Amino acid sequence: MQMPADAVPVLELDGLVRTFTTGGGLLRKGRSMTAVSDVSLRVAAGDIVGVVGESGCGKSTLARLAMRLIDPSAGRVLFEGRDVTQDHGPRLRPLRKKLQMVFQDPYSSLDPRFTLRDCLLEPFAALGETAPPGRVEALLDQVGLDRSFAGAYPHQLSGGQRQRVGIARALAYRPEVVVLDEPTASLDVSIQAQIIALLQELHRTSGLTYLFISHDLGLVRYFCTRIVVMYLGSVVEEMADPDAVPRHPYTAALMGSSFVPDPTERAQIVPLEGEIPSPFALPPGCPFAPRCARVQDRCRASRPALTQTTGASKVACFNPVEA
Amino acid sequence: MSGTVHKTGILATIRRSVAWRALATIKGGVAGGFLLLVVLGAIFAPVLTPYDYDIQALTNAFQPPSLAHPMGTDEFGRDVLTRILYGARTSLSVSVVAISISLVFGMTLGAAAGYFGGRFDRMVMVVVDLTWSFPEILVALMLVAIIGPGVTGTLVAICVAYLAQFTRLTRSQVMALKTETYVEAARGLGASHAFILFRHLLPNCLGPVLVAGMLATGDAIILEATLGFFGLGAQPPTPSWGGMMSSGSGLLFKGPWIILFPGLCIALTVVAINLFGDVLLAKLDIRDRLRVV
Amino acid sequence: MLLDVRDLSLRIGTVGLLDGLSFSVDRGEVLGLVGESGSGKSLTALALTGLAARMGATITAGSVVFDGTDLVGLKESAYRRLRGKRIGFITQNPMSALDALVTIGDQVDQVSRLHLGLSKRAARAHTVEILSRLRIPEAEVVARAYPHNLSGGMKQRVVIAMALAADPDLIIADEPTTALDVTVQAQIVMMLADLVRKRDLGLILITHDMSVVAQICDKVCVLYAGRVAESGPVRQIFAAPRHPYTEALIGCIPRDGMAPGSLRGIPGTVAAVSQYGADCCRFAPRCGRADARCRTQQPLPVVTGTGGMLACHHPVDSPVKEAADADAR
Numbered sequence: 014m015q016m017p018a019d020a021v022p023v024l025e026l027d028g029l030v031r032t033f034t035t036g037g038g039l040l041r042k043g044r045s046m047t048a049v050s051d052v053s054l055r056v057a058a059g060d061i062v063g064v065v066g067e068s069g070c071g072k073s074t075l076a077r078l079a080m081r082l083i084d085p086s087a088g089r090v091l092f093e094g095r096d097v098t099q100d101h102g103p104r105l106r107p108l109r110k111k112l113q114m115v116f117q118d119p120y121s122s123l124d125p126r127f128t129l130r131d132c133l134l135e136p137f138a139a140l141g142e143t144a145p146p147g148r149v150e151a152l153l154d155q156v157g158l159d160r161s162f163a164g165a166y167p168h169q170l171s172g173g174q175r176q177r178v179g180i181a182r183a184l185a186y187r188p189e190v191v192v193l194d195e196p197t198a199s200l201d202v203s204i205q206a207q208i209i210a211l212l213q214e215l216h217r218t219s220g221l222t223y224l225f226i227s228h229d230l231g232l233v234r235y236f237c238t239r240i241v242v243m244y245l246g247s248v249v250e251e252m253a254d255p256d257a258v259p260r261h262p263y264t265a266a267l268m269g270s271s272f273v274p275d276p277t278e279r280a281q282i283v284p285l286e287g288e289i290p291s292p293f294a295l296p297p298g299c300p301f302a303p304r305c306a307r308v309q310d311r312c313r314a315s316r317p318a319l320t321q322t323t324g325a326s327k328v329a330c331f332n333p334v335e336a
Numbered sequence: 337m338s339g340t341v342h343k344t345g346i347l348a349t350i351r352r353s354v355a356w357r358a359l360a361t362i363k364g365g366v367a368g369g370f371l372l373l374v375v376l377g378a379i380f381a382p383v384l385t386p387y388d389y390d391i392q393a394l395t396n397a398f399q400p401p402s403l404a405h406p407m408g409t410d411e412f413g414r415d416v417l418t419r420i421l422y423g424a425r426t427s428l429s430v431s432v433v434a435i436s437i438s439l440v441f442g443m444t445l446g447a448a449a450g451y452f453g454g455r456f457d458r459m460v461m462v463v464v465d466l467t468w469s470f471p472e473i474l475v476a477l478m479l480v481a482i483i484g485p486g487v488t489g490t491l492v493a494i495c496v497a498y499l500a501q502f503t504r505l506t507r508s509q510v511m512a513l514k515t516e517t518y519v520e521a522a523r524g525l526g527a528s529h530a531f532i533l534f535r536h537l538l539p540n541c542l543g544p545v546l547v548a549g550m551l552a553t554g555d556a557i558i559l560e561a562t563l564g565f566f567g568l569g570a571q572p573p574t575p576s577w578g579g580m581m582s583s584g585s586g587l588l589f590k591g592p593w594i595i596l597f598p599g600l601c602i603a604l605t606v607v608a609i610n611l612f613g614d615v616l617l618a619k620l621d622i623r624d625r626l627r628v629v
Numbered sequence: 630m631l632l633d634v635r636d637l638s639l640r641i642g643t644v645g646l647l648d649g650l651s652f653s654v655d656r657g658e659v660l661g662l663v664g665e666s667g668s669g670k671s672l673t674a675l676a677l678t679g680l681a682a683r684m685g686a687t688i689t690a691g692s693v694v695f696d697g698t699d700l701v702g703l704k705e706s707a708y709r710r711l712r713g714k715r716i717g718f719i720t721q722n723p724m725s726a727l728d729a730l731v732t733i734g735d736q737v738d739q740v741s742r743l744h745l746g747l748s749k750r751a752a753r754a755h756t757v758e759i760l761s762r763l764r765i766p767e768a769e770v771v772a773r774a775y776p777h778n779l780s781g782g783m784k785q786r787v788v789i790a791m792a793l794a795a796d797p798d799l800i801i802a803d804e805p806t807t808a809l810d811v812t813v814q815a816q817i818v819m820m821l822a823d824l825v826r827k828r829d830l831g832l833i834l835i836t837h838d839m840s841v842v843a844q845i846c847d848k849v850c851v852l853y854a855g856r857v858a859e860s861g862p863v864r865q866i867f868a869a870p871r872h873p874y875t876e877a878l879i880g881c882i883p884r885d886g887m888a889p890g891s892l893r894g895i896p897g898t899v900a901a902v903s904q905y906g907a908d909c910c911r912f913a914p915r916c917g918r919a920d921a922r923c924r925t926q927q928p929l930p931v932v933t934g935t936g937g938m939l940a941c942h943h944p945v946d947s948p949v950k951e952a953a954d955a956d957a958r
Contacts, residue, residue, distance in 0.1 A: 067810040068781075080524055102528070109526035122517040126539050138535075139527035171898045172666070182521075201665045201837045206881040206894030213890055228811060235883030235892060256885070270815035272840035274882045276863050279844060284815040288780055 021094040022055040023222055024112070024190050029053070029078050029088035031071075046292040048074040050246040051088070056190065061216060061223045063237030063255070065230050065267070069289055071246040072226045073117075076194045079224060080114050081105055092190075106140055113183035117195040119175035123167040129153070129178055130163040136185035144185070152181040156211060173204035180211065190222045198228065209236055230267045242267070245292060245300040253325035260322055260333040263301045299330070307332045364615035367608040374605055378424035387415040389422040390573040398591045408593040410583070416597055423575040423598065428605075430487060430570070431556035434494035439549045441495070442502025447533055447541075449503070450510030457507075464500045472497035476559055477568075485568040493563065494556045505548050509541030547616045554609035561602050577602050630694070631656050631831040632677070632799055637691035639676050641684065644902055646672055649691070649930070650857055651938065652850040654831040656798070659822065661846035661863070662835045663878065667899035669855040670835045671721075674801050677833075678718055679708035696798065714744035717792030719802040723784035727776040733760075734772030737790050744795035759790045763820060782813035789817070793824070799831040800824075806841065818845055839879045843867055848937075851875050854899055854911035857930055861937025871933070871944040874912050910942065918943045 029052045034043040049071040056062050064072045077083045081090060081097060089098045097108055116122040123132055133152050137144040150160050156177040167175055176196055183191050193212070197205035209232070215221055227233050233240055233255070240252040242264045250261040259265045269283040287304040296302055298313040305312065309332055319329040323336065377384060396413030399405050407416035445464075449457040467475055476493035483489040513519065514537060522532050557577075563569040564578020565585075572579065577598045584595030630653045639647040647669050654660040662670050675681040677693060679700065693700040695716070700708070712718070720726045728736060737759065738752040747755060753772065760768035763786045776784055785805060792800055802821065806814035822845040825832045834846060842849050842863065850860040851874060859872035870876040877895045897915045905911060910928050913919040922942050930940040 067812060082520060082523055106526045109524070114521070114524045116517045116521055118517055122521050124518045124536055124540070135522065135527075135535075136525045139522060139525040139531055173898060179521075182525075202839070202881045203665050203837075203878060203895040204898070206883075206892045207896065208894070209883075210890070210893050230811070231883050231885075234885060235887055235889075267811060270812045272815070272818075272838075272844045273884060274840040274843045274867065274879050275884075276843045276846075276867050282815060282819065282844065284819050285812040286816075288782060288813075 020057065022091075023058045023093055024054075024056040024079065024224065025089075025091040025094075026052060026054040026075070026079055027089040027091060029075070029090070030086045031074055031078055031083065032086045044293050047246050047295075048292070049078060049085075052243075052246075052248055053088075054241060054248075056222060056224055058189070058222050059220065060239055061225055061237045063225045063227060063233035063240045064243060065227050065233045065240060066243035067228055067267075067289060069245070069292060070243040072228075072243050073194055075243070076114070076192050076224065076226050080112065080192050081108065082114075109136075109140065110186040111189045112192070113186070113188040113190070114192040114194060115176070115179045115183050115196045117198050119172050119179055119199065120167075122179050123175060125167055128164050128166055129158075129170075132167075132178055132182055133163075133185060136182060148185065152184060155184060155215070156181040171204075172200050173207055176200065176204075176208055177211065180208075180215070184215070184219070187219070188221070190224065192224045192226070194226045195228065197232070205232075212236070229271075230264070231271045245289065245295065247300060247329065248319060248327075249301065249329050251319070251325070251327040257323075257326060258334070258336055260326070260328040260336060261301075261330050262305050262307045262332075262334060265334050266304075266306075307334070361615055363611055367611035367615070370604065370608040371612065374424055374601075374608075375428065377421050378428055381418070381421035381425065385415065385418040385421060387418040389414060389419050389575050398587075400591070401593055407597045408591065410580075410594045411587055411591065416580075416594060419575040419580060420577070420598055420601055423577045423580055424601070426487070426570045426574060426576040427557055427560050427564075427578070427602075430490055430560050430576075431494065431553050434491045434560075435498060435549055435553045435556050437491075438495045438498045438552075439502050439545065442499050443506045443538065443545060445499075446503040446506025447510050447538060450507035451514060451529070451533055451537060453511075460503065461507075464503045467496065468500035468504070472555070472559060473562060476563060477566075480563060480568045485563075485571065487570050487574075490560055490563050490569050494559055497559065498552050498556065501552065502545060502548065506541060506545055509544060510537050513537050513540050543620050547613055547620060550616065551610060551613040554606040554613070557602060557606055557609070630654075631658075631696060632833075633692075633694040634677070635692045635694070637673075637676065637693060638689045639672070639681060639686050640689050641686045645689070645905065645907075646686070646855050646902060647676065648856045650850075650852070650855075651691075651930070652848075652857070652860055654799070654833055654848070656829045656831055657825060658848065659825055659832045659834055659846045661842035661849040662833055662852065663837065663839065663842055663849060664852035665837055665895075665899050667854070667901075668852040670837075670852050671803055672855075673852070674718070674803050674833070674835055677801060678712055678716060679703065679705070680712075713740055713797075714795045715798050717795070717797035717800040719785075719788055719792045719800065719805045721804040721807055723781060723788045723808065726788045727784060729776050731775075732772065733774055733776065733779070733787050737772070737787065737794050740791050740794035756790070756794065759793055760787070763790055763793075765790075781809055782816065785809060785813075785817055786820075789821070797830070799833070801833045801835070803835045804837070805834070807836075814841075821845065838882070839867075840882050851878065854905060855902075856911060857938055857940060858912065859937065859939050859941070861933060861935045861939075865935045866937070869946065871939050871946055872912075872941045873916050873918050873943075873945055876945050910940075918945075 029049055030047065031049040032045050032047045034045040052075060054062065064075060066072045078085050079090060081100070085098065089096050091097065092108055092112060100108065127135065130149050133149045134144050149163055153160050153162060158174060158177050197208050200208065216223065225233065225237055237255055240255050241248055242250040242261060244263050250259065250264045259268055266285040270285055272282065285304060290296060290303060296313065298315055299317055302308050302312040312331055317329045317331045319327045321327050393413035396409050397411050399409040401408045405415050405417065407420065409415055445460055449460040475497045479493040479496055480489040483492055519532055519536055522536055560569060561578030561581065564576040565582040567582060569578055570576040580598040581595050584598065587594050633653040635651050637647055637650040638645060650673060652660060662673060664670050672681060675684065676688065688701050691701065734753060734756050737756040741747045741755045742752045756772055757768045760771060765771050765783065765786055779787065806817050809817065818841060821832060824830060836842060846863045848861065849863050849866050851858045851872065853874050858874045859866065866875060867879060870879060881894055883892055895915055900911060908925060908927055910919065910923040913923040916923065928940045928942045930938040933939050
């Protein structure tokens with residue numbers, strides 16, 4: 014989805030950096046790692062932006078930064094053009110009604126002592142407000158759960174049903190943007206497809222905007238309107254068209270590692286060699302250089318910047334794959 | 337509508353608690369039944385016995401157990417059973433009240449320390465660990481020495497002696513629970529610290545902490561009796577189990593029943609509390625495991 | 630046949646959890662055992678390794694013939710000599726499969742010392758050889774490391790090394806890549822396929838993901854609620870799935886060029902064990918082709934032309950009568 018150059022994006026991340034320090038003590042200085050390093054992202058209303066990468070690439074940290082659940086070390090978060098980076102506690106409450114999140118693990122994201130009704134009323138109770146009558150039933154209808162579930166406890170539900178509750182809870186205030194942090198990663202593929210279909214339906218009927226975090230490039234290409242590929246805390250490629258041919262060797266490798274449900278296409282799998290380097294000891298140049306098949310000398314010396322390729326697509330690579 | 341969220345508060349948690357299911361087992365039923373009997377005996381003491389606990393009748397002294405005095409009479413001719421029933425009021429209420437107060441303070445302190453962490457947590461833990469490094473009886477003796485003997489002194493002593501235990505337990509529970517995604521989700525909904533503490537964290541750590549409180553009550557009864565035995569507890573003529581044992585200790589050969597029955601009472605009550613606590617704990621574990629699956 | 634399972638039925642208490650399962654795997658062959666959570670695939674793995682009895686399960690019918698011997702009714706002591714030595718087992722979660730306090734080398738050594746009677750020195754040499762064959766760099770250094778020093782993918786390789794240490798004939802892998810990243814999953818799956826070819830092993834791969842099946846399996850057996858829905862050679866099953874459940878499972882995976890909204894998933898969930906019906910097709914409540922017959926009569930598995938099995942009253946390639954269609958609604 015293209016937006017006019019002057020349109021204000023509903024959610025904008027501007028040069029976000031987040032470092033974590035671990036292992037520090039009284040006498041020892043802790044080691045620090047950069048989970049997210051200089052990530053900028055503009056999410057236009059109605060977009061489904063997919064952030065894809067492997068574990069440790071910083072995509073979940075990015076989701077929490079965007080949600081203002083953790084503070085950035087540098088950079089800004091803007092919602093509808095307003096800088097919300099300095100807001101905390103009660104000042105964030107107006108934002109909470111418009112920006113919501115669905116979490117990965119449907120087993121631990123619901124309090125075991127809350128009934129589904131309690132879970133769905135929690136967004137209102139948390140802000141000290143009263144839910145409009147019939148809201149719980151309306152939310153259950155919206156996510157395709159039977160109204161009789163209202164009195165049930167999470168442990169009486171399957172993983173897919175719990176994730177529907179997680180989605181319903183995020184929709185309680187009719188938000189504008191929903192951050193989806195791997196909402197299907199702990200579900201069976203059959204249930205994943207159900208949940209994705211539900212999210213698509215809600216996107217169509219409620220005009221939602223999604224920031225979709227996932228490790229599954231195939232799923233992101235199917236579901237999203239725009240794709241951001243992250244590797245070790247940095248954006249390596251932005252694809253304005255989800256069906257485009259990947260330009261960054263890492264994106265290409267991710268695609269080459271995805272299995273296709275067709276036994277006749279086996280030969281195409283090219284597994285990526287090696288492991289993700291430790292985020293505590295990043296190589297000086299391109300973070301992907303040690304595993305890259307197209308690596309050149311300058312990749313190890315300096316870091317390629319994110320530069321425009323075709324249309325609104327960008328890639329951070331000295332030697333990108335030919336389109 | 338939003339009122340229904342309150343139902344998941346502390347009261348509903350107790351109602352849904354495992355106490356009822358624990359009573360249904362043989363061990364839990366016997367232990368719980370005995371405790372219920374002791375409590376009812378203490379409450380209805382004036383109805384249950386025709387005697388007074390403080391009227392002396394020296395002509396009636398040192399009566400061995402008989403139909404009129406099932407547990408005999410003491411050196412002043414007072415009915416031992418009557419004194420045990422009235423003594424239960426002192427011993428049980430002092431222990432239960434002291435542990436309850438200790439629980440409230442310990443949970444608040446522990447929850448705050450575990451939830452907020454940082455410097456506050458370290459400060460609380462230094463104090464808590466200091467009191468924990470002494471045996472409860474020592475801490476209690478020290479406090480009674482400062483405050484002076486009597487019910488108030490005993491109450492404060494027991495309260496402080498067990499504070500460390502509850503603080504530590506609540507803190508560790510809260511620290512484990514606060515990493516759960518539903519806590520993060522609540523923050524994402526704009527919930528305040530108080531909301532997260534009172535709606536999510538405390539209800540979820542209530543079970544284990546209450547069982548610990550239950551088991552500590554058993555210990556507290558012994559502690560109360562010990563202080564009473566030393567003459568530091570409830571002052572005569574108010575009967576207490578420890579005080580009765582103390583006065584009976586010199587009369588072991590003249591009237592063994594005078595020390596035997598209060599001692600038996602203390603032992604059985606503490607065993608019953610521990611057994612019931614065990615059953616509760618077992619039930620709690622199973623439920624928690626089921627929750628994970 | 631290396632392993633030939635016929636009509637295997639298993640119950641815990643009064644509940645029948647597995648109902649007449651049949652499948653087989655030969656040397657150099659990969660069998661995919663597929664189904665959603667609750668389909669009984671992990672329980673099947675436990676039954677094959679004789680571990681189901683520990684859960685209070687009893688095998689009520691059928692046979693599990695491994696290399697000519699029926700394992701049903703085998704004594705635990707005999708099973709113990711088989712497990713680890715001739716049948717290797719790879720668990721789903723590599724994080725909990727390794728002892729955090731024992732070095733990688735010692736854990737792998739244990740297997741070959743126990744089952745092959747190797748000396749300490751020989752076992753370590755054997756371990757290092759296996760680790761390097763699984764393309765673990767600097768295997769000798771890794772052998773001295775503790776599990777927490779390794780990444781998830783490396784740990785899963787170590788678990789595979791443990792399964793291989795006693796040179797087994799058959800490996801059962803229960804969702805070996807579920808917890809791993811896509812690129813690591815691709816590495817591990819390709820490595821397993823390679824092992825099967827080079828060492829002439831039999832491999833049973835348990836998974837819920839049809840794309841993994843398509844990638845390395847030769848045969849596939851689709852389970853639903855403790856029964857076989859469909860089985861057969863992988864190419865035929867993917868080219869022309871006949872059971873509606875198989876077709877739906879394949880359709881759950883997004884593919885390039887799929888129109889938005891075309892991914893629907895399978896409505897509902899697998900019935901709880903306590904709600905298993907006997908005289909019906911258990912997939913009927915979720916099936917678009919189900920009619921009255923599916924709800925009152927169990928479709929018995931029949932052998933198909935490709936040597937597989939099919940248990941369905943109305944296979945995908947059969948015409949659905951208008952009446953049946955209306956009835957389904």
